[in-house]
Amino acid sequence: MSTNSTTNATHEEEHGHEHVHDLRDDYGSKLGMWLFLFTELILFGGLFLLYMSYRFQYFPEFQLSAKSLKIWMGGLNTIILLTSSLTMVLSITALQRRKIKASIYWLITTIVFASGFLVVKFFEWSDKFSHGIFPGGEELALKSQGEKVFYGLYFTMTGLHGLHVIIGMIILGFILVFIVKGKVSPDRFALIENGGLYWHLVDLIWIFLFPLFYLLH
Amino acid sequence: MSDSTVNTNGDYVNFYQYKGKHSGILGWLLSVDHKRIGLLYLGSMVLFFLVGMTLGFFMRLEMWNPGQDVMGPQTYNALFTLHGIIMIFLVIIPGIPAGFGNFFLPIQIGAEDVSFPRLNLLSWYLYTIGGLLAVASLFLSGGPIDTGWTFYAPYSLRTGTEVIMPLMAAFILGFSSILTGVNFVTTVHRLRAPGMTFFKMPLFIWALYSTAWIQIIGTPIIGITILLVIVERLFGVGLFDPAMGGDPILFQHLFWIYSHPAVYIMILPAMGVVSEIIPTFSRKTIFGYGAIAVSSIAIAFVGTLVWGHHMFTSGMSDESRWVYSFLTFIVALPSGVKIFNWVATMYKGSIKAETPFLYVMAFIFLFSIGGLTGLVLGSLATDVHLHDTYFVVAHFHYVMFGGTIFIFFAALHYWFPKMFGKMYNTKIANIALAIMVVGFNMLYFTFFILGYLGMPRRYYDYLPEFQGMHQFATVGSWVLIAGILLMFTNLFLGLKNGKKAGNNPWGGMTLEWTVPSPPPLLNFKKIPTVKYGPYEYEHYDEVTKNVN
Amino acid sequence: MSYTDTNEGKIAHAHDPRYGINVMIWITLLSLTVITIAVAGLDLGNYTLLVAMFIAAIKSGFVINYFMHIRFEDLLFKLFIAGVIMVLLVVFVLTALDVFLR
Numbered sequence: 007m008s009t010n011s012t013t014n015a016t017h018e019e020e021h022g023h024e025h026v027h028d029l030r031d032d033y034g035s036k037l038g039m040w041l042f043l044f045t046e047l048i049l050f051g052g053l054f055l056l057y058m059s060y061r062f063q064y065f066p067e068f069q070l071s072a073k074s075l076k077i078w079m080g081g082l083n084t085i086i087l088l089t090s091s092l093t094m095v096l097s098i099t100a101l102q103r104r105k106i107k108a109s110i111y112w113l114i115t116t117i118v119f120a121s122g123f124l125v126v127k128f129f130e131w132s133d134k135f136s137h138g139i140f141p142g143g144e145e146l147a148l149k150s151q152g153e154k155v156f157y158g159l160y161f162t163m164t165g166l167h168g169l170h171v172i173i174g175m176i177i178l179g180f181i182l183v184f185i186v187k188g189k190v191s192p193d194r195f196a197l198i199e200n201g202g203l204y205w206h207l208v209d210l211i212w213i214f215l216f217p218l219f220y221l222l223h
Numbered sequence: 224m225s226d227s228t229v230n231t232n233g234d235y236v237n238f239y240q241y242k243g244k245h246s247g248i249l250g251w252l253l254s255v256d257h258k259r260i261g262l263l264y265l266g267s268m269v270l271f272f273l274v275g276m277t278l279g280f281f282m283r284l285e286m287w288n289p290g291q292d293v294m295g296p297q298t299y300n301a302l303f304t305l306h307g308i309i310m311i312f313l314v315i316i317p318g319i320p321a322g323f324g325n326f327f328l329p330i331q332i333g334a335e336d337v338s339f340p341r342l343n344l345l346s347w348y349l350y351t352i353g354g355l356l357a358v359a360s361l362f363l364s365g366g367p368i369d370t371g372w373t374f375y376a377p378y379s380l381r382t383g384t385e386v387i388m389p390l391m392a393a394f395i396l397g398f399s400s401i402l403t404g405v406n407f408v409t410t411v412h413r414l415r416a417p418g419m420t421f422f423k424m425p426l427f428i429w430a431l432y433s434t435a436w437i438q439i440i441g442t443p444i445i446g447i448t449i450l451l452v453i454v455e456r457l458f459g460v461g462l463f464d465p466a467m468g469g470d471p472i473l474f475q476h477l478f479w480i481y482s483h484p485a486v487y488i489m490i491l492p493a494m495g496v497v498s499e500i501i502p503t504f505s506r507k508t509i510f511g512y513g514a515i516a517v518s519s520i521a522i523a524f525v526g527t528l529v530w531g532h533h534m535f536t537s538g539m540s541d542e543s544r545w546v547y548s549f550l551t552f553i554v555a556l557p558s559g560v561k562i563f564n565w566v567a568t569m570y571k572g573s574i575k576a577e578t579p580f581l582y583v584m585a586f587i588f589l590f591s592i593g594g595l596t597g598l599v600l601g602s603l604a605t606d607v608h609l610h611d612t613y614f615v616v617a618h619f620h621y622v623m624f625g626g627t628i629f630i631f632f633a634a635l636h637y638w639f640p641k642m643f644g645k646m647y648n649t650k651i652a653n654i655a656l657a658i659m660v661v662g663f664n665m666l667y668f669t670f671f672i673l674g675y676l677g678m679p680r681r682y683y684d685y686l687p688e689f690q691g692m693h694q695f696a697t698v699g700s701w702v703l704i705a706g707i708l709l710m711f712t713n714l715f716l717g718l719k720n721g722k723k724a725g726n727n728p729w730g731g732m733t734l735e736w737t738v739p740s741p742p743p744l745l746n747f748k749k750i751p752t753v754k755y756g757p758y759e760y761e762h763y764d765e766v767t768k769n770v771n
Numbered sequence: 772m773s774y775t776d777t778n779e780g781k782i783a784h785a786h787d788p789r790y791g792i793n794v795m796i797w798i799t800l801l802s803l804t805v806i807t808i809a810v811a812g813l814d815l816g817n818y819t820l821l822v823a824m825f826i827a828a829i830k831s832g833f834v835i836n837y838f839m840h841i842r843f844e845d846l847l848f849k850l851f852i853a854g855v856i857m858v859l860l861v862v863f864v865l866t867a868l869d870v871f872l873r
Contacts, residue, residue, distance in 0.1 A: 032783035034338045034413040040848060041405040044855045045443040051859050052447035052477055056462060058863060059473055059870040077808060084804050092797040095838050099793065102785035141458040151468025158460040158467075162451065196783060199840075206838045213830045217823035221811035412847070440858055476866055527858060528865060540872035543865070 032196040039200040043207050046170070050211050053163050057218060060155045067152025072223035074139075075160070079130045080220035083123050084212065090119035091209045094178075094202045104192040106185065113182050113198075116205070120175045127168055131161075160219055167215060170208050177201050235748075237644070237741040255340035256744060261326030262642070263347050265635075268314050268322055269711070271354060272628075275309040276704060278302050283666075283700040286693045289685050299683035300369035301384070305361070307372025308389060312396045313354050315627050316485060319492035320438075321350070321403050323634050324431045326642060328407060330735040331425045333416025333753060335745040338409040342402055349399035353392045360388035371681060373482070376463035376474040380455050387453055394449045397442045400488075404438030407431055416734075418753035422513065425733045425757040429516040430495025433523040437484045437491075441527065445481035448474065472537050479530035487526040489623060491519055493630035494561055497583050500637055501565050502758040503731045504580040505572025509758045511564040518557035525554050532601055536610045544603055551601035558594060562587065577729065578652045582633030585660050589625025593618060596671065611681075614674025620667045632656075635714065640724030644740040647717025655713060658706030665699025726770045733757050737770055796837045803830050 061068050097112035131140075138145030139157060146157055181201045184190040190197050238258050245253050251263060282302050285292050294302070325343065329336050337343050361367045365385035370378055379386055411432050415424070424432075452474075454460055461467025463474045502509045509515065531539060531547030565587065574580070596618045600606050609615065640646050669692050674680075678689055685693060727736040734753075738746055755762045807826040815822060836842040841849060 031338065031413055031781040033781060034409050036783075036844075037412060037848075038339060038342075038405050038409045040851065041408055041439055042401075044851070045401050045405075045439055045446075047443075047855065048440060048859065049443040049447050051862070052444045052480075055477070055863060055866055056473060059470065059866065060462075062867075062870055063470070064468070077811075081804065081808055085801065088797060088800045088804065091834065091838050092793060095793045096790060099788040099790055102788040141460045154461050155468040158462050158469075162454060162460060162462065166450075192785075193782075195785070199783075203839055206834055209838075210831050210834050213834070214824075214827050217807055217811070217827055221807065221823055222819055223811075440855065472869075476869070480862060480866075524858075528861060531865065531869065538873075539869045542872045543869040546865070546868060 035196050035200060036203075039203050043203060046207055047211075050163075050166070053159070053166070054214070054218075057159055057163070060152075060159065064152030064155055067150055068156050069223045071153050071156040071160075072219060072221070075220050076130070076133075077220050079126055080216050083126050084216050086119050086123045086126070087209045087212050090116045090123070091206055093119065094205050098195065098198055098202050101185070101190070101192055101195055101198060106192070109198075110182065110185055113178060113185065117175055117178050117182070120171055120178070123171055124168065127164065163215060164219070167208070167211055170211070174205050174208050177204055235739055235743045237739065238744045239741060241744040253344075255336070255344050257325050257329050257336050257340065257343060258642075258742065260343050260347050261322055261324070264317060264325060264350070265322040267347075267351060267354065268318055271309050271313040273711075274358075275306050275314060276707065278306040278309070280700060280704060282306065283697040285683055286685070287697055289687050289690060291683070294683070296683045297366070297369060300371075300681070301361075301367035303681055304368050304371050305357075308357055308368075308393070310623075311372055311485075311489075312393055313350075313357070315489045315623055316400060317350060317396075317403070318489070318627060318631050319496060319634060320407070320431055320434050320488070321346070321400075322631075323496070323638065324403075324407065324434075324492065327638065327735055328410060328428060328431055329414065330738065330742060330746050331428055331733050331757075332411065332414060333419055333734050333747065333751050334410065334414035335747070335750075336414075337406050338413055339406050343406055346399045346402040346406070349395050349402070353394075353396035353399060356392035356395065357389050360385050360392065363388060373478060374449075374452060375478075376452065376455075376469075376471045377465060379452055380464055387456060390449045390453055394446055397446050397449075400438050401442045404435040404442070407435035408439065411435075416751050416753050422516065423753055423756050424516075426498035426509065426512070426515055426519075427492070427495035427733075429519045430491045430498070433519040434488050434491045437488050437523050437527070441481045441484040441488070444477055445485075448477040448481070451477075472534070472539065475534050475537055476530070479533045480527075483530035483533060484523075484527045486622075487522055489627045491522060493586070493627045494519070496630050496634045496637070497565060497586060498561075499731075499733065500579050500583045500633060501568050502572075502760075503637075503729050504575050504577060505569050506575070506730065506760055506763075507568060507572035507758075508756070508760055509564065510567035510570075511560070512756065512758070514560050515564050518560045521557040522554060525550065525557070529554060532606070535603055535606045548601060548603045552598070555594070555598065562591070562594075575729075578649045578656070579633050579637035579729070581653055581656055582629060582636060585656060586626060586629045586633065589621055589629060589660075589663065592668075593621030593623075593625055597622065609674060611679055612674035613670040613678045613680055616680050617667045617670030617674060620670070624667070625663060629659075632710065637729070638735075639714065639717065640728045641735055641740045641742070643718055643721075644724055645717055645721035646724040646728065647714050647721055651713040652710060655706050655710035658709060659703055660706075662699050662702030662704070662706055666696050666703055667699075669693075669696040669699065727767060730763070730767075732760065732763060732766055737767060793837065796833050800830055800833055 093112045093115045097109045097116060100106075100112055101109035134140060134157075135143070140146065141158060141161060146154060149157075178201055181190060181198050184197060238256055243250060243254065243256075251259055254260065281293065282299065285294050285299055285302075325337070363385040365383055367384060368382075368386055368389045369384050370382060370386065374386070374390065411424075411428060451460075451462055455463060459467075461469050463469045463471050465471060498509060498515055529547055529550045531543055532551045535544055535548070596614070600609060600615060600618055636647070636652055673689060673692050673696075676689070678685060724740055726738070726740050729736070734751060735742070737751065755766060803826055807823055810822055810826070811819065835852070841852065
């Protein structure tokens with residue numbers, strides 16, 4: 007592309023040629039990422055609002071149902087997610103300290119932990135399913151309305167959270183590829199930082215989900 | 224690319240002539256230029272508006288006689304649902320921010336583009352996909368959705384019509400809206416030209432900024448509500464289903480937590496446009512700049528707290544009913560601040576009553592009626608009487624149509640010369656406006672009376688004593704449509720063979736009037752340094768000295 | 772932040788990234804998890820929910836401030852987060868006004 011016209015010549019040169027709009031702004035992209043995280047937070051906020059209302063309405067049933075969830079499974083998942091958050095931070099730190107290999111290893115560890123979380127979740131859900139406790143399940147149909155609502159919330163909220171874990175894994179997977187290719191590097195790490203932010207948000211939501219469903223009985 | 228050096232328009236290449244990687248239609252569909260994306264939005268919206276208008280036309284036709292005229296009740300239910308979904312989610316909500324905001328936000332703050340141009344293009348694609356899904360859902364096996372645009376549970380859980388697909392459409396449209404919001408907030412914080420502090424920004428930008436925040440904070444709530452209804456229908460979770468312990472009133476809470484602030488997503492940008500047009504045509508600095516700017520934020524904030532006034536008759540607790548009613552009245556304060564400041568701006572100004580200004584006058588008249596009847600509906604006692612009648616329909620058509628859409632038209636006429644470099648026939652534009660105002664009041668003012676007399680909304684049938692008024696309103700709808708068609712035809716002719724417009728035909732002072740029409744690809748030859756507020760007409764000559 | 776025509780001020784530089792502090796935060800978070808599980812075993816009546824939410828809030832404080840780096844960001848980010856949390860809280864209170872008093 008020869009310069010657009012004399013009047014735009016200075017701009018064109020500054021911005022490179024193909025992507026005239028591609029001005030790098032790490033601060034701006036972090037700001038944008040946070041704004042997006044707010045929307046995720048409020049998305050879950052709507053569900054927490056339902057939880058609050060129904061817990062008030064069906065207090066005894068909620069206490070009763072919470073007993074049937076296995077604390078050790080939820081606790082194990084809490085530890086897994088917290089640890090994966092740590093390895094995520096370590097991966098970013100390693101990259102910033104120009105230890106690319108270590109960064110890649112920590113990122114892989116994070117993704118492995120994430121799949122570990124899903125495996126535990128899978129066993130937890132299948133256990134409930136095998137007992138006929140799932141939306142439309144025959145066992146759940148016999149329970150009181152408050153218990154139905156509890157399990158409805160449980161499956162919706164942990165399900166949506168699980169979906170976010172999967173999305174997070176995909177994002178981290180892409181970032182892994184970018185690091186290997188050198189697109190994310192010690193001098194250009196905004197993307198991995200933003201991916202990390204997303205991952206911590208997933209952790210953050212679980213920090214609230216865990217006590218609300220497993221501990222309050 | 225030697226083509227881009229060709230200068231056909233004096234000494235610069237405008238963004239239409241600029242040749243990027245792609246040309247022809249792909250040059251539009253793959254362009255990340257905010258101006259092209261803005262025009263893509265505007266084009267799609269005008270299209271959807273005409274579709275929604277046609278649906279409304281047929282609804283009015285059905286009301287000519289009591290009983291069945293041209294369609295059965297099921298078709299009528301589908302029509303008012305789709306009219307609502309299309310007009311609200313596809314026209315009014317994205318209308319001014321995504322269309323004019325995309326085009327003018329970067330120019331007005333002295334930037335070359337928004338912060339995330341590719342995300343911007345993605346938003347338009349999401350918007351288009353959402354729109355196509357909504358239209359496609361008409362042809363699915365279940366038949367078109369008949370829940371009304373509010374999707375109230377438990378009916379939306381039970382109806383046999385196709386609900387999931389239009390809901391998916393609304394979800395995707397919400398995503399598009401969120402991405403636009405994220406983009407605008409970041410752009411305003413990051414890309415203002417040197418010297419442009421927050422309190423030197425044009426008021427349109429303030430309005431867009433506040434709107435973007437509501438988009439970010441409000442839209443996810445409708446997202447989760449929609450997802451829940453979909454999950455309910457697919458798996459029977461029972462969260463809104465009273466038969467399974469769910470509480471349908473909570474659906475209404477979640478729905479209005481978004482949808483009431485969404486009303487301000489619709490009206491705030493329109494108010495921003497008004498704050499641009501009035502000082503330009505009064506040739507006077509705006510009265511109470513700071514108050515207008517801050518009132519946008521105040522409306523955005525208080526507006527998120529008043530959703531309960533849609534639910535006075537739903538069986539909420541008494542305490543919350545009067546609290547919401549009280550909070551509702553508080554929103555009238557920042558809105559009143561704006562109206563009074565606009566009027567004060569005109570006082571002793573040298574007013575040029577040109578077309579955009581006349582549209583704004585129509586807006587102030589219609590919106591005031593809409594706003595005042597809003598107080599009738601906001602007070603608890605009267606609302607119980609008028610809830611779900613034509614009075615409500617009239618009220619929100621006065622604020623949404625008389626407010627937002629009239630300003631959408633005003634913005635079209637105001638920025639038309641800047642966007643296309645050509646001028647339409649102003650005389651015909653004024654005549655079209657007069658026809659529209661007459662038709663509008665025939666149609667919707669009659670609704671106030673009908674509603675007051677007890678005509679419920681969303682019925683395809685009515686008692687015979689209402690026939691005269693219904694027929695009068697239907698005639699009004701024809702007048703209104705005639706005015707709208709005349710206006711669009713006039714603009715289209717202006718686009719095809721209008722006279723060349725100058726760079727600053729109205730004598731505006733904001734930055735878009737200091738660049739050529741149509742603007743060049745990167746908007747500015749050199750990023751400007753801002754010294755004065757946006758409407759300080761005492762510095763007019765200095766600010767615009769390089770124009771033309 | 773205003774626009775500058777160069778990329779100055781727009782490219783992030785890591786300031787002294789460390790492993791140690793993050794490991795410490797991780798240990799704290801794990802301890803808090805143990806505490807919240809242990810407390811849940813006690814019967815605190817109506818306070819169970821409050822205590823659990825209080826501990827969860829502390830945990831998220833650590834995650835947001837250190838893992839998500841907010842402690843080291845501009846005031847702008849902190850204001851935004853505070854604003855969003857406030858709006859969420861108000862929405863919760865207004866909904867509770869209906870649900871709890873119905």
